[in-house]
Amino acid sequence: MKMLPLILSSEALLSFPCPGCGEQEVDAVPNKLCASCRERLKLIQPPICAGCGGVIDGVLELCVKCMKEEVRPWGKALSLFDLSGYGQELVQGFKYNNRPELARALGGMVSEVFKQELDGAGWLVPVPLHWSRYCSRGYNQSRLVCRIIAEQTGISVKNLLVRRRRTRQQAKLSREQRKLNLTNAFSMKRGVNCKNRTILLFDDVITTGATLTAAANVLLDAGASNVYIITLGRR
Numbered sequence: 001m002k003m004l005p006l007i008l009s010s011e012a013l014l015s016f017p018c019p020g021c022g023e024q025e026v027d028a029v030p031n032k033l034c035a036s037c038r039e040r041l042k043l044i045q046p047p048i049c050a051g052c053g054g055v056i057d058g059v060l061e062l063c064v065k066c067m068k069e070e071v072r073p074w075g076k077a078l079s080l081f082d083l084s085g086y087g088q089e090l091v092q093g094f095k096y097n098n099r100p101e102l103a104r105a106l107g108g109m110v111s112e113v114f115k116q117e118l119d120g121a122g123w124l125v126p127v128p129l130h131w132s133r134y135c136s137r138g139y140n141q142s143r144l145v146c147r148i149i150a151e152q153t154g155i156s157v158k159n160l161l162v163r164r165r166r167t168r169q170q171a172k173l174s175r176e177q178r179k180l181n182l183t184n185a186f187s188m189k190r191g192v193n194c195k196n197r198t199i200l201l202f203d204d205v206i207t208t209g210a211t212l213t214a215a216a217n218v219l220l221d222a223g224a225s226n227v228y229i230i231t232l233g234r235r
């Protein structure tokens with residue numbers, strides 16, 4: 001009788017494909033980006049801008065882009081990577097090409113990189129999608145990532161906000177149009193309360209910050225003591 005090679009089978013069990021490049025990785029954790037994908041992502045290194053979580057280009061507290069925007073309602077911003085090159089590709093795939101499995105890889109990275117900041121930080125609140133967008137995509141990408149972060153850090157996820165209006169894509173609008181586009185876009189969900197709570201508001205990306213500003217102001221108006229923002233990609 002022939003014996004089966006035990007070593008080979010245990011190695012096969014520990015091998016998962018990287019969700020970024022699809023290459024086989026020998027790792028005990030499924031849905032984790034491989035070392036070369038992580039390298040391509042260009043994670044943001046401190047010192048960081050309090051307005052967007054990006055790299056500070058000078059000696060000031062804000063980056064050049066944020067200095068052109070209105071004063072942010074949040075105290076601090078955290079972003080994982082620059083929304084260029086591979087980061088852009090991953091976020092696009094996650095949002096528009098029906099790849100919800102990337103939530104685990106991306107959420108896992110948020111938990112790992114911002115471990116200290118997430119420790120006892122308050123409530124994690126995802127920016128909601130309008131129901132019509134939710135129906136066409138089938139999932140809210142921000143809510144999926146928040147669920148993974150909660151699983152790994154113990155932080156509570158609270159769906160406090162509702163999106164009342166479907167808004168146009170912010171990137172193509174002027175500053176004034178952007179503001180108008182987001183007027184009354186968000187409101188508090190009926191029956192919820194965030195008085196004196198610290199909120200970590202999560203969105204997949206920050207571009208001008210107008211969407212996050214509208215959502216943060218609703219939470220602050222409802223009595224939240226502090227709002228911080230956290231995003232995957234910063235443009």
Ligand SMILES: [Zn+2]
Nearest residue numbers: 018021034037
């Ligand atoms: Zn990879």
Ligand SMILES: [Zn+2]
Nearest residue numbers: 049052063066
């Ligand atoms: Zn900035």
